[in-house]
Amino acid sequence: MSELKVKAPAPSQDQVSAWINLRQAGHVIQNRLEERLQKEADLSWAEFELLMRLRVSAAHPLQMSEIAAQLVGSPSGTTRIADRLVRDGLIVRETPRENRRIVRVQLTDRGREVLSKADEVIKTNVQEVLGDHLTETEVTELRALLRKLLESNGAWQDARCAPL
Numbered sequence: 001m002s003e004l005k006v007k008a009p010a011p012s013q014d015q016v017s018a019w020i021n022l023r024q025a026g027h028v029i030q031n032r033l034e035e036r037l038q039k040e041a042d043l044s045w046a047e048f049e050l051l052m053r054l055r056v057s058a059a060h061p062l063q064m065s066e067i068a069a070q071l072v073g074s075p076s077g078t079t080r081i082a083d084r085l086v087r088d089g090l091i092v093r094e095t096p097r098e099n100r101r102i103v104r105v106q107l108t109d110r111g112r113e114v115l116s117k118a119d120e121v122i123k124t125n126v127q128e129v130l131g132d133h134l135t136e137t138e139v140t141e142l143r144a145l146l147r148k149l150l151e152s153n154g155a156w157q158d159a160r161c162a163p164l
Contacts, residue, residue: 029129030045032125032129033045033121033122033125033129036121036124036125037118037121037122040117040118040121041114041117041118042114043114043118044081046071046081047084047085047090048118048122049071050067050071050078050081050082050085050091051085051091051107051115051118052163053070053071053163054067054106054107054111055107055112056163058107061094061104061105061106062104063102063103064078064079064082064093064103064104064105067082067105069157069159069160070157070159070160070163071160082105085111088110089110089111090107090108090110090111090114091105091106091107091108091111092105092108093105094106147161
């Protein structure tokens with residue numbers, strides 16, 4: 001006997017419009033942030049995020065594989081970002097003697113300084129794109145909705161989505 005295939009319901013016009021607007025808002029906000037980070041702190045978003053995640057996990061150095069998973073990037077892409085940060089003296093890599101396959105990464109003092117400058121860029125930008133336009137209640141509601149979408153699509157991980 002053949003299986004009966006049930007066609008998924010078509011999205012409503014509002015759902016399609018909401019999807020388009022979500023993508024547009026993310027794109028506009030991300031571009032604004034990236035421009036400011038580059039101009040004022042000489043960092044890309046990916047570089048900032050890697051540095052920020054190292055600071056959050058300061059109690060234990062992160063492995064490159066953990067960083068790649070948190071950044072939702074490929075290991076090779078994460079390695080290229082780390083290469084730039086090592087070259088600029090913002091992070092150091094360490095390979096423990098007991099397991100040469102592991103590469104741990106830590107912030108340097110210079111990395112903490114640059115990250116502190118970048119934090120100010122981020123805070124100003126978040127205030128301008130969210131705080132100036134949404135109430136605290138609306139921000140809380142937005143965060144809950146985004147979490148719901150991420151969870152229901154199997155993409156919520158505390159380490160990646162709620163690092164602070």
